[in-house]
Amino acid sequence: MRRIGVMPDIKECKELLSRYRNKLEINGIFTHLAAADGTSDEDKAFTKRQAESFVSLLDGLGGYTLSAHCLNSAGVLYHKDEVDSRLRSLSRVGIALYGLSPRCDGLVTSPLSPALGWKTVIAALRAVNRGESIGYGRSYVAERDMLIATLPVGYADGYPRELSSRGMTLTRGHRASVVGRVCMNQMMIDVSGVPGVKLWDEVTLIGKDGNEKISVDTLAELSGKISYDILTGISEHIPRIYK
Numbered sequence: 001m002r003r004i005g006v007m008p009d010i011k012e013c014k015e016l017l018s019r020y021r022n023k024l025e026i027n028g029i030f031t032h033l034a035a036a037d038g039t040s041d042e043d044k045a046f047t048k049r050q051a052e053s054f055v056s057l058l059d060g061l062g063g064y065t066l067s068a069h070c071l072n073s074a075g076v077l078y079h080k081d082e083v084d085s086r087l088r089s090l091s092r093v094g095i096a097l098y099g100l101s102p103r104c105d106g107l108v109t110s111p112l113s114p115a116l117g118w119k120t121v122i123a124a125l126r127a128v129n130r131g132e133s134i135g136y137g138r139s140y141v142a143e144r145d146m147l148i149a150t151l152p153v154g155y156a157d158g159y160p161r162e163l164s165s166r167g168m169t170l171t172r173g174h175r176a177s178v179v180g181r182v183c184m185n186q187m188m189i190d191v192s193g194v195p196g197v198k199l200w201d202e203v204t205l206i207g208k209d210g211n212e213k214i215s216v217d218t219l220a221e222l223s224g225k226i227s228y229d230i231l232t233g234i235s236e237h238i239p240r241i242y243k
Contacts, residue, residue, distance in 0.1 A: 001032055001034045003032075005031075008031075008053045008054065008056070008057045010057060010060035010061065013057065013061060014061065017061070017064060026064075026066070027065075027066060027067055028066055028067040028068070028069070028090075029058075029066045029067070029068050030068065030069045030070060030090075030092075031050065031054045031070045032070070032072060033047055033050060033051070033070055033071070033072055033074065033075045033079070034046070034047075034050065035047055035050075036072060036074035036075045036078060036079055036102075037073075037074035037078070037102045037103050039103070047075075047079055047082075048082065050070075051070060051079075051082070051083040051084065051087060054068070054070055054087060055084045055086065055087065058086060067089045067090065068086055068087050068089060069087060069088065069089050069090035069091065069092065070083060070087045071083070071087070071088060071090075071091040071092065071093075072091075072092050072093065072094060072102070073093045073094050073095050073096035073097075073102040074102040074103070075091070076091050076093055076096065077096065077101070077102065095227065095228060095231070096112065097115065098114065098115050098116050098216070098231060099112045099113045099114040099115040099116070100112065100114065100216055100217070100227050100231075101217075101227075114207070114215065114216070116206065116207075116216070116231070117204065117206055117207030117208075118204070118205040118206040118207065118234065118238075119202055119203065119204050119205065119207065120151050120152060120153045120202075120203050120205060121151070121152070121200050121201065121202055121203060122149040122150070122151065122171070122191070122197070122198070122199055122200060122201045122203060123150050123151060123152045123186075123199075123200075124149065124150035124199070125147065125148070125149050125150075125191070125197070125198070125199055126147075126148055126150075127145065127146070127147055127148075128142050128145070128146045128147075128148050129142065129145055130142050130143065130144050130145050133180075134148060134179050134180035134188055135164075135179070135180025135181045135183065135188060136180070136181045136183065137181060139164065139165060139180055139181050140165050140179045140180040140181075144192075145192075146179075146190055146192045147190070147191050147192045147197070148179065148188050148189070148190060148191070149171075149176070149188065149189050149190075149191045149197065149201075149203070150186055150187070150188055151169075151186065151187050151188070151189060151203055152185065152186060153185065153186070153187060153205065154182050154183045154184045154185045154186050154187050155182050155183070155184060156184045156185050156235065157185065157234070157235045157237070157238055158230075158233040158234035158235045158238065159182055159187065159205060160182070160219070160223040160225060160229075160230070160233070161181070161182045162222075162223035162224055162225070163178055163182055163219065163222055163223050164178065164180065164181040164182045165177075165178060165179055165180060165181070166178065166222050166223070167182070167187075167219065167222060167223075168214055168218070168222075169189050169203050169204060169205055169214065170203065170204040170207075170208075170209035170210075170212050170213075170214055171189075171191060171194055171197060171201050171202065171203045171204070171209065172194050172195065172196065172197060172201060172209070172210075173209050173210025173211065173212060174191075174193060174194045174195075174210075174212070175212055176189040176190055176191045176193075176194060176203070177189060177190050189203070205219075206219065206230075216230050216231060
């Protein structure tokens with residue numbers, strides 16, 4: 001990764017261990033698989049070489065009893081049977097805890113179920129006539145008479161502004177598209193085709209409603225981001241409910 005830590009140099013690692021062994025209780029060593037989520041032959045070969053290099057380092061250290069690990073989410077899903085057993089003492093899964101694939105192409109070789117949903121409510125409803133504009137910059141002009149719902153969530157809360165007039169939400173089991181620009185703390189959706197829609201109805205930004213679903217990967221693709229961006233972008237002030 002060339003990010004933190006040291007290179008797999010036996011002499012350098014021995015010097016570090018010797019320097020700090022009387023000050024720190026050192027019981028573990030790890031590396032991070034840089035290309036484990038890649039699908040190309042080159043990425044797979046790089047991951048294999050990286051794991052083999054780590055094993056060579058462990059062999060060279062000798063005399064140190066260290067717990068060694070290298071498996072991130074992609075490593076667990078795609079490479080756990082390929083790396084040396086000594087590198088599997090621990091696993092550091094991240095995005096897999098959310099039930100999401102670390103691969104942006106959505107390919108998953110292990111059964112994962114999304115663990116996160118994001119919901120809000122309809123805070124306002126109003127009729128918009130054909131030809132009237134919606135939101136900042138008049139970026140969306142109604143091509144027909146519409147029923148527009150305002151949601152109390154926006155890009156300051158983590159809903160990407162790039163989903164302006166592109167995003168999709170769910171309410172009462174029906175899809176409702178984002179219209180106009182996503183504002184700082186508000187956004188508008190078209191609920192014209194949602195039977196019985198009313199004020200304070202629940203709206204799903206991520207998750208399932210009836211037979212429909214909106215995935216993190218879908219929002220990421222529509223906004224030109226990756227799923228990690230969507231997840232880490234949800235603001236801390238959004239309440240979390242754990243079930």
